[in-house]
Amino acid sequence: MKSLPEILKDIRPEFDFTASQDFIADGMLDSFDMVTLVSALDKSYGISIKGTDIVPENFKNLQTITALLKQSGVQV
Amino acid sequence: MNFTFHRKRVSGILTVVPANERLFVEEMRNFNFPEARSLKLKEVMGYNKRRMVGPGVCVSDLAVFGLQRLFERGALRREEIDALVLVTLTPDHFLPPTSNLIQGRLGLKQDMLCLDLNQACAGFVVGLIEAFMLLEQESVRKVVLINGDVLSRKASPKDRNIYPLIGDAASITIVERDPEESTIYANLKTDGARGEALIIPAGGMRLPCSPETALLEDVGDNNLRAKDHLRMDGTAIFNFVQVEVPPLIEALLERAGTAMEQVDFFLCHQPNRFMLQKLADKMKVPHARMPNNVVEHFGNSGGATIPTSIAFNLSDRMRSGSSQVCLAGFGGGLTWASMLMRLGKLDFCELVDYP
Numbered sequence: 001m002k003s004l005p006e007i008l009k010d011i012r013p014e015f016d017f018t019a020s021q022d023f024i025a026d027g028m029l030d031s032f033d034m035v036t037l038v039s040a041l042d043k044s045y046g047i048s049i050k051g052t053d054i055v056p057e058n059f060k061n062l063q064t065i066t067a068l069l070k071q072s073g074v075q076v
Numbered sequence: 077m078n079f080t081f082h083r084k085r086v087s088g089i090l091t092v093v094p095a096n097e098r099l100f101v102e103e104m105r106n107f108n109f110p111e112a113r114s115l116k117l118k119e120v121m122g123y124n125k126r127r128m129v130g131p132g133v134c135v136s137d138l139a140v141f142g143l144q145r146l147f148e149r150g151a152l153r154r155e156e157i158d159a160l161v162l163v164t165l166t167p168d169h170f171l172p173p174t175s176n177l178i179q180g181r182l183g184l185k186q187d188m189l190c191l192d193l194n195q196a197c198a199g200f201v202v203g204l205i206e207a208f209m210l211l212e213q214e215s216v217r218k219v220v221l222i223n224g225d226v227l228s229r230k231a232s233p234k235d236r237n238i239y240p241l242i243g244d245a246a247s248i249t250i251v252e253r254d255p256e257e258s259t260i261y262a263n264l265k266t267d268g269a270r271g272e273a274l275i276i277p278a279g280g281m282r283l284p285c286s287p288e289t290a291l292l293e294d295v296g297d298n299n300l301r302a303k304d305h306l307r308m309d310g311t312a313i314f315n316f317v318q319v320e321v322p323p324l325i326e327a328l329l330e331r332a333g334t335a336m337e338q339v340d341f342f343l344c345h346q347p348n349r350f351m352l353q354k355l356a357d358k359m360k361v362p363h364a365r366m367p368n369n370v371v372e373h374f375g376n377s378g379g380a381t382i383p384t385s386i387a388f389n390l391s392d393r394m395r396s397g398s399s400q401v402c403l404a405g406f407g408g409g410l411t412w413a414s415m416l417m418r419l420g421k422l423d424f425c426e427l428v429d430y431p
Contacts, residue, residue: 011116030297031311032117032236035350039120051318051354056311 004065007040021061034059041065045074078331079262081208085254086417088151088424089394091247091387092142093127093374095429100124100240107236108298114236122349122368126243126375128228133430134168135224136177138246141430143182143220151424152250154182158216159189161206163199163223163379165276165408166230167192178222189216196274197345197407198264199223199379200247201415204403205262207251221249223379227306230276234292234300237310241348243375247383250423261332263324264413273312274408278303313407314351320412322359325404328414336361339416340399341390345406346370346381379405386419387427394425 002010008017015028023029029037037059038049049072058068069076100123104114117123129138139162146152162175169177175190189210195202200223207219224246231238278289289303301307321344329336342361344352352368359366367389370381377384382403386394393399398420406412 011113032297033113036113036116036120039350048354048357051351051358052315054314054318054354 001044004062004069007044008037011036011040017062024056024060029059041069045069045072047072047074077264079205079208079264081260081262083254083256083258084208084211084260085252085258086204086249086419086422087252088146088250088422089247089383089387089426090142090146090424091245091380091384091427092138092430093243093245093377093384093427094129094133094138095431096128096130098126098128100126103240106233106239108234108300109236120350121241122372123240124372126241126371127245128242128375129226129244129430133226134174135162135164135166135226135246136168136174136181138226138244138430139178139222139224139248140181142246142248142428143178145428146248146424147182152220154184156218157184157188157220159191159207159210159219160184161191161193161203161210161219161221163193163195163203163221164225165194165196165378166226175222195379195411196409197347197378197381198405198409198411198413200249200345200382201262201403201405201413202264202411203379204249204251204415205264205413207249208260211251211253217253219251221251223247223249223383225378225380227378228375230304230306232292232299232301232305235295235305236297236299238301238306238308241371241376242306243371243377245374245377245380245384247380247387249383258418259332260415260417261328262413262415263328263331264411265320265324267410270312270316270410271408273309273316273410274307276304276306313347316410317347317351317406318354318358321355321404321406321414324412325359325402325414328402328416332416334400334416338400339402340365341401342366342404343382343385343401344404345379346385347376347407378407384427387425391425391427394420394422397421
């Protein structure tokens with residue numbers, strides 16, 4: 001299974017996601033990237049991230065996305 | 077707000093879509109956006125094919141074409157139409173009402189009511205509520221509800237947020253009294269304070285169209301859009317749907333004493349596939365019972381997506397028998413509404429191309 005940074009890299013190969021603490025403010029993820037990411041995470045981990053959790057705050061950095069995965073039932 | 081109607085029914089649905097089909101893989105080159113990212117979005121959102129009117133084609137053209145077809149085959153007679161309700165965001169003119177124009181072009185009787193309603197994606201449910209209310213009058217026996225929009229004419233071809241998902245269509249729904257005992261439940265909510273989440277800023281009296289409002293502006297995310305164009309705060313709308321729609325439907329079913337499992341189909345407005353899949357997951361409804369393929373085949377045609385979905389996905393079933401359906405429309409306004417009814421056996425239920 002791909003790691004979270006690898007999944008992010010698939011979506012935006014031009015960025016180093018380990019070097020940012022705010023993907024949204026740094027222009028690395030827009031709203032459509034978030035949707036693409038949620039779809040990829042749902043498939044990779046066999047989950048369905050709640051629609052109400054798809055808000056920019058949950059996609060700021062690796063820590064917030066990891067917290068979202070835990071909240072969605074993934075053993076990270 | 078709750079509504080209850082007795083002895084009313086939908087007796088037929090005809091959806092008219094332009095024959096002109098556009099493919100996302102061809103249009104994506106218009107966006108200032110890497111192809112690989114566009115293809116990922118295609119997969120997630122369901123962008124594929126959509127139907128778009130040619131230059132100058134208006135809602136009345138689609139509606140007149142569909143109604144003429146019904147007259148020609150004897151599925152509807154001119155003289156039995158007592159009211160014509162048109163729900164649209166894209167009228168032919170400010171004045172006269174487009175419903176009056178349709179009445180005039182078809183030579184319908186003068187002794188009838190024509191009504192234009194400005195509603196967006198909740199327009200099918202809102203239109204049905206209006207039609208059922210009209211049928212409470214002794215003089216109204218048959219209502220033609222038209223949900224039609226040509227929103228492609230108000231979308232910027234350089235706006236990846238809007239352009240690839242918009243489709244044009246007009247649905248004609250015949251609403252009449254039910255000789256059988258039947259009850260229809262509906263509920264509706266409104267929040268104008270969030271109205272700017274879906275807006276066409278220019279073109280009304282607040283900001284008339286001008287050369288300035290036609291200028292394309294860089295609105296971020298590599299999108300170009302003018303004030304004349306449809307604008308959507310996608311994140312706000314997505315969250316609005318996920319937060320507001322499930323409790324609306326739950327309240328409707330509870331009032332009707334109907335369990336989720338007793339509903340054969342949840343026929344929701346279709347903004348995109350992803351949003352509907354998330355809605356179905358939240359409501360714990362299997363995806364097969366909440367069809368989500370209208371954007372993929374026709375594009376998002378606002379208030380017409382629900383009848384388009386019925387005509388495209390359930391035509392045979394609706395002509396041969398009836399199903400318990402929960403309708404849900406949500407979007408611009410903001411307005412969100414749901415309705416529980418038995419739908420079918422319909423006299424006709426089909427989708428036709430406007431040449």
